[in-house]
Amino acid sequence: MQDEREVDPVGLIREAYRIEGIGEAECRSIFLDWALRLPAGIEEREAIAVLLARHGQAAPDHPMTAILRAGLAPPARPRRRGGRRRSG
DSSP, X not given: OOOHHHHSTTOHHHHHHHSTTXXXXXXXXXXXXXXXXXXXXXXXXXXXXXXXXXXXXXXXXXXXXXXXXXXXXXXXXXXXXSOOOOOO
16 A cells, blocks of 8 residues: 555645645545646546545544545446437
């Protein structure tokens, strides 16, 4: 398993936990930025687990903790939309 410096090299997630009054929307935006910058070869779910272990226990009610936990949840199955397609 990697350490925090490997999975959050520029400290985006670490800094999100330090921002006073940060909301869920801002945490989602930071998480997306972090995910796009994740170094090649590092598994996203493993990286999230490292970050949760580092920050989540100390701040269980922080919005970033909720975002990270959601990142570990299995993806939802796509729901079928609409009815039967009409041919012809």
